[in-house]
Amino acid sequence: MDKKIIQELIDRYVSVSFDVNKKAAFLLKCQISEDLTIDQHYILRYIQHSNNCTSTELAEAFDVNKSAITAIINRLADRGIIERTRDENDRRVLYLTLSEKGHELHHKTQEKVHLLVESFITKFDEAEITNFINTYEKLDLILTNMKNEEVGE
Amino acid sequence: MDKKIIQELIDRYVSVSFDVNKKAAFLLKCQISEDLTIDQHYILRYIQHSNNCTSTELAEAFDVNKSAITAIINRLADRGIIERTRDENDRRVLYLTLSEKGHELHHKTQEKVHLLVESFITKFDEAEITNFINTYEKLDLILTNMKNEEVGE
DNA sequence: GTGAATAGTTCAACAGTTTAACTAATAGGA
DNA sequence: TCCTATTAGTTAAACTGTTGAACTATTCAC
Numbered sequence: 001m002d003k004k005i006i007q008e009l010i011d012r013y014v015s016v017s018f019d020v021n022k023k024a025a026f027l028l029k030c031q032i033s034e035d036l037t038i039d040q041h042y043i044l045r046y047i048q049h050s051n052n053c054t055s056t057e058l059a060e061a062f063d064v065n066k067s068a069i070t071a072i073i074n075r076l077a078d079r080g081i082i083e084r085t086r087d088e089n090d091r092r093v094l095y096l097t098l099s100e101k102g103h104e105l106h107h108k109t110q111e112k113v114h115l116l117v118e119s120f121i122t123k124f125d126e127a128e129i130t131n132f133i134n135t136y137e138k139l140d141l142i143l144t145n146m147k148n149e150e151v152g153e
Numbered sequence: 154m155d156k157k158i159i160q161e162l163i164d165r166y167v168s169v170s171f172d173v174n175k176k177a178a179f180l181l182k183c184q185i186s187e188d189l190t191i192d193q194h195y196i197l198r199y200i201q202h203s204n205n206c207t208s209t210e211l212a213e214a215f216d217v218n219k220s221a222i223t224a225i226i227n228r229l230a231d232r233g234i235i236e237r238t239r240d241e242n243d244r245r246v247l248y249l250t251l252s253e254k255g256h257e258l259h260h261k262t263q264e265k266v267h268l269l270v271e272s273f274i275t276k277f278d279e280a281e282i283t284n285f286i287n288t289y290e291k292l293d294l295i296l297t298n299m300k301n302e303e304v305g306e
Numbered sequence: 307g308t309g310a311a312t313a314g315t316t317c318a319a320c321a322g323t324t325t326a327a328c329t330a331a332t333a334g335g336a
Numbered sequence: 337t338c339c340t341a342t343t344a345g346t347t348a349a350a351c352t353g354t355t356g357a358a359c360t361a362t363t364c365a366c
Contacts, residue, residue, distance in 0.1 A: 001279050009282060010270045016289045018195055021174060023296035026216040030303055037321065042171055055345060063179040068323050070346060075321080092331045092344040117163045120295045126154050128288055129162060135277070135285040136169045142273045143176035150183055190352065208314060221354050223315060228352080245313040245362045 031112040035105055041113070043072055044098060044106040047082070053096045063147075081105060184265040188258055194266070196225055197251060197259040200235070206249045216300075234258060 028038055036044070046061055047053045055073065059066045073096060076082040081102040087093035098106060121129055181191055189197070199214055200206045208226065212219045226249060229235040234255040240246035251259060274282055 001275065005279065006271060006275065007267075009274055009286060010267050012286050012290070013270055013274060014198075014266065016286060016293050017177070019293050020289060020296060022214075022216050023293070023300050024170070027296065027299060027303065039322070045167075056343085061175075063175050064322085065324060066345065067325085067347080071322065074346095090332070090344085094345070113167065114160075114163050117166055118159060120292065120299065121162055121166060122154065122159065123295050124288070124291070126158065132285060132288040132292075133162060133165050133169060135281055136173060137165070138277070139273065139285075140169050140172050140176070142276050143173060143180065146180060146273065147176050150180065192353070209312085217353085218355060219314065220316080220356080224353070227315095243313085243363070247314070 027116055028113065031116055032109040036109055039072065040076060041106070041109050043076070044081070044102060045110065047096050047098055048103075048106055054093055055096070058096070076102070180269055181266065184269055185262040189262055192225065193229060194259070194262050196229070197234070197255060198263065200249050200251055201256075201259055207246055208249070211249070229255070 025038060028041075032038070032041055042062075043058065046058060050057065055066050055069045058069045058073075062069070073082055073084075077084065080099055083097050083099050083102075084094045085097065087095060124132070178191060181194075185191070185194055195215075196211065199211060203210065208219055208222045211222045211226075215222070226235055226237075230237065232254075233252055236250050236252050236255075237247045238250065240248060277285070
C-alpha cells in the first residue's frame with residue numbers, strides 16, 4: 001500500500017473509532033443509566049454467557065487487574081445483583097452468578113441495548129453491515145494476537 | 154432483512170465492538186501510559202486540530218459535562234501541558250492551547266498511536282480496510298443524528 | 307437597565323483503575 | 337511429609353474521569 005494512503009487511513013480510523021465510541025457510549029448511557037453503568041451491564045452480560053465465571057476470568061476478559069473486578073463485583077453484590085459461591089473442591093475459587101434480581105436487570109438492559117443497536121444496524125443494507133462486522137471480527141483476532149505478544153514478553 | 158439475521162448481527166456487533174474496544178484500549182495504554190492517559194491524549198489531539206478551542210466545545214465533542222472537562226484541563230494545566238488565554242472581546246471565554254511541552258508530548262504519543270494503528274491496518278488489503286472505514290464513517294453519521302434527536306427532545 | 311442566557315469553576319459523591327501488600331488455599335518437589 | 341512457590345481473591349491508598357447542583361462572572365436582549 002502507498003504510504004500516503006496508509007497515513008490517511010490511520011487518521012480516519014483514529015478519528016472515527018473515537019467518535020463512534022463516544023457517541024455509542026452516550027446513547028447507551030441514555031438507555032440504561034437508571035439501572036446500571038455500561039461496565040456493569042457488560043459484566044452481567046459476561047457472567048450470564050459464561051459457565052462458572054470467576055474474578056480472574058473477568059479480569060482477563062476485560063483487560064484489567066483483579067482488584068478492579070473486586071470493586072465492581074462488591075458494588076453489584078451489595079445491591080443483591082450478583083452472588084458469590086465457593087468451589088467445594090478448590091476453596092480459593094469464588095464463582096459469580098446472577099441473582100433473580102440480576103437476571104431481571106440484565107434482561108431489561110439487554111433489551112434496551114438490542115433495540116438501540118437494531119435501530120442503527122437496520123439503516124444499512126445487509127451486505128454492507130455483514131461485511132463490516134466480518135472485518136471487525138478479523139480485527140478482533142489481530143488485536144488478540146497483538147495483545148498476547150505484548151503480554152508474553 | 155430477516156429477523157433472525159438481524160438478531161444475529163446485533164449480537165455479533167455488541168460482542169465485537171466491546172472486545173475490540175477493550176483490546177485497543179489495552180494496547181494503547183501500553184504505548185502511552187507513561188506520558189498520558191488515553192483521554193488526555195484525545196484531549197490534546199482535539200485541541201491541536203481545533204482553532205480557538207474552548208471547554209464548552211470539548212464537552213460537546215466528548216459528550217460529557219463541562220465540569221468533567223474542567224477537571225481534565227486542570228490536571229494538564231498543572232503539568233504545564235495546556236495553557237488558558239482569555240478572549241479579549243468576550244471575557245467569559247477561555248481558549249485552550251498546547252504549550253511547547255504539550256506539543257512535544259502530543260507529538261510523541263501520536264507517533265506511538267500511529268505506529269500501533271498502522272501495525273494492524275496493514276494486515277488488511279486496501280479494499281477491505283477502506284470499505285470498513287467507509288461504513289464506520291457512515292455509522293458515525295447515523296449516531297450523530299440519533300444523538301441530536303436524543304438531545305433535542 | 308434589568309432579567310435571562312452563557313462560559314466556566316467548585317464541590318461532593320461516585321465508578322473504575324492501578325499498585326502493593328495482604329490472606330487463604332493449593333500444588334509440587336526434596 | 338513438609339516447605340516453598342503459585343494461585344485466587346481482597347484490602348487500602350491514590351488516582352482519573354464523571355455527574356449534578358450551586359456558584360461567579362460576563363454578555364445579551366427586550
